[in-house]
Amino acid sequence: MNGGDARRFEAVRAALRQQGAAVGLVTAPTSLRYLTGWSNPSKRFAGLLVPVEGEPVLLLPALEAEGARAATGVRLVTWADGEDPYARLGALLRQTGAERALAVEHETFSLVQLAQLARALAVEPGALLPGMPDLSPVISDLRECKDEAEVARLQRAADMLNPALDAALEAIRPGATEREIARVLEDAMAAAGAEGVAFETHVLFGPASALPHGATGARALEPGQVVLMDFGALYRGYRSDITRTVCCGEWPAELARVYDVVRAANEAAIAAVRPGVALGEVDRAARRVIEEAGYGQYFIHRTGHGLGLEIHEEPYVVAGNPKLLRPGHVVTIEPGVYLPGIGGVRIEDDVVVTETGCRVLTSWTKERLSVSGS
Numbered sequence: 001m002n003g004g005d006a007r008r009f010e011a012v013r014a015a016l017r018q019q020g021a022a023v024g025l026v027t028a029p030t031s032l033r034y035l036t037g038w039s040n041p042s043k044r045f046a047g048l049l050v051p052v053e054g055e056p057v058l059l060l061p062a063l064e065a066e067g068a069r070a071a072t073g074v075r076l077v078t079w080a081d082g083e084d085p086y087a088r089l090g091a092l093l094r095q096t097g098a099e100r101a102l103a104v105e106h107e108t109f110s111l112v113q114l115a116q117l118a119r120a121l122a123v124e125p126g127a128l129l130p131g132m133p134d135l136s137p138v139i140s141d142l143r144e145c146k147d148e149a150e151v152a153r154l155q156r157a158a159d160m161l162n163p164a165l166d167a168a169l170e171a172i173r174p175g176a177t178e179r180e181i182a183r184v185l186e187d188a189m190a191a192a193g194a195e196g197v198a199f200e201t202h203v204l205f206g207p208a209s210a211l212p213h214g215a216t217g218a219r220a221l222e223p224g225q226v227v228l229m230d231f232g233a234l235y236r237g238y239r240s241d242i243t244r245t246v247c248c249g250e251w252p253a254e255l256a257r258v259y260d261v262v263r264a265a266n267e268a269a270i271a272a273v274r275p276g277v278a279l280g281e282v283d284r285a286a287r288r289v290i291e292e293a294g295y296g297q298y299f300i301h302r303t304g305h306g307l308g309l310e311i312h313e314e315p316y317v318v319a320g321n322p323k324l325l326r327p328g329h330v331v332t333i334e335p336g337v338y339l340p341g342i343g344g345v346r347i348e349d350d351v352v353v354t355e356t357g358c359r360v361l362t363s364w365t366k367e368r369l370s371v372s373g374s
């Protein structure tokens, strides 16, 4: 994947041709990383020019050149502190003769950047806009289907979750706080080789677990409360994402029932994942189980999201999504039921779509566990 992936550049060129653009300017950090293998460690401007004809050029800060040379085979052009990177960019664009047939990523290219680019090209910003093709969907579409090397990284990131959950089980006891358990999870992932967390770790106890995006705090655990843990590891740019819910001591009867329903929903959705199935159908498979058990009104979010260089990316496992699953898609399956004032249960796995079905990357048990109530 290093050195710039020729297949990925070819796909970008094909999309540019189709949209009548002569050159694409890629500036979103994740897109830069995906296409070149280099990730910009600073906030300084970096942009990748991909001409339809000719070699891609990466314009980057001079102080990053050494790191970039080790990470990518793409041709580098540097700008120094004190220089205007947009002046360099304008010059490069004029060399290609393509300054008016430029595609950018509409999702992330800002109005400030547009103004700076226009100034460098000595035109009005409004002159650049009409018909300016959008590269965002092109790169997002490419990134959706992971190749073997990407799946290997996602699998490594998922494997690091097992020792973390094992360590959390040891630490869960009455009086432990949410922050303590979160730290145990994060330390164990780091010890397993994680480069960081995939996103902010969520550990929620008891009634707080009924808030799907509640904040991990100083709450102390009491017997009979559930412990909802939603966290992930970062490995060579790729992310894992898991949720497990256990109980401190005996499960209260209703939450035990809810657990079994959510587990059945998780498994029904995973069983529905295979090429050619609409993402909305996978959501339906999970939702049907929860609705039939009478908890439909408490399943208040989509079933899952794509996972890769970003924690939430295309495709989304959401009601009504007609997009069809393809081999290489990686999505989370994370149904949940949240009973206000009582507690919530969510069970989340990461799955990769194969040629014939799917493979689950996360492997920690989904048994309904009671952990040291005394």
Ligand code: ZN
Residues within 6 Å of the ligand: 230, 231, 241, 242, 243, 334, 348
């Ligand atoms: Zn999650």
Ligand code: ZN
Residues within 6 Å of the ligand: 241, 305, 332, 334, 348
């Ligand atoms: Zn998730």
